[in-house]
Amino acid sequence: MIAAAGMGTRFLPQTKAMPKEMLPIVDKPIIQYVVEELVSVGIEDIVIVTGYHKRAVEDHFDQISADLRSNLKNAGKLKLLEETKKISELANFVYIRQKGPYGNGTPLVNAEHLLGDEPFIYTWSDDFIAASPPRFKQMINIYEEFNCPVMSAIRVTKDIDYARYGFAGGQVMREGVLDVDLIIEKPGKASAPSDLATVSGMLMTPEVFPYLHQAMAQLQPGQEFYYNDGLKLMIAAGKRILVCQIKNGRYYDAGNKLEYLKTVFDFALEDPSIGSELRSYIKQKL
16 A cells, blocks of 8 residues: 555645655656566555545556557657557556545544454555565564564664654564654654654555554544554553564655755666766866
């Protein structure tokens, strides 16, 4: 399940007509990287929770138009035609519109009726962790070992990061794996329970939903609704939640301008068709 209903105000005026999830990283939109990573670990069904202004996301994963198909075929761009056609075949897509209070807990409640009684991955449309093996594979491995929800995490090194992310604390089960007893949002370095920032999604089980409903019922008028509020209630009820540090990976947060540009540069420099020339250009500019 991918949450993709945000307004993208940090990228205005660009996002006035284009969803932030469709901003390109070289030649693919951000959300396609997320979808491809999910597919790479065996995910076949993907629910995307959108807003009224996100039709371009649905169109991107739809069948290629007859005009584009004809244009590419007539131009002899058959390889590009095949690559473009494959986008709609990546997975089975379901789209629903977000309804309810602002916050990342609402998409979960909106999609509850579609998720059934199986564990599922909940992630974002504008950030990801490029890792080997994929972050979702690492999370699935931990879930299969302990049979409980798993939050992905990165180990931070900069003081400023302690004011940007949520952090988890708990008993160290082994290097990079915590049995969580505390979740704190943006605590600052002095108050952080560990150096593991919980970012970029979670492998959840259906038992989270009663706690999400309980947390939602406790909201004050105008208050934002975050899924961490449900997780805290789960922990208080004695339910086990683990944090898994994603190994051999780099976290990309394409949700703000500077980090988005860093992401584009990193991927462009690794692109065999343009990387060398871009590297030379950067050196010349600097």
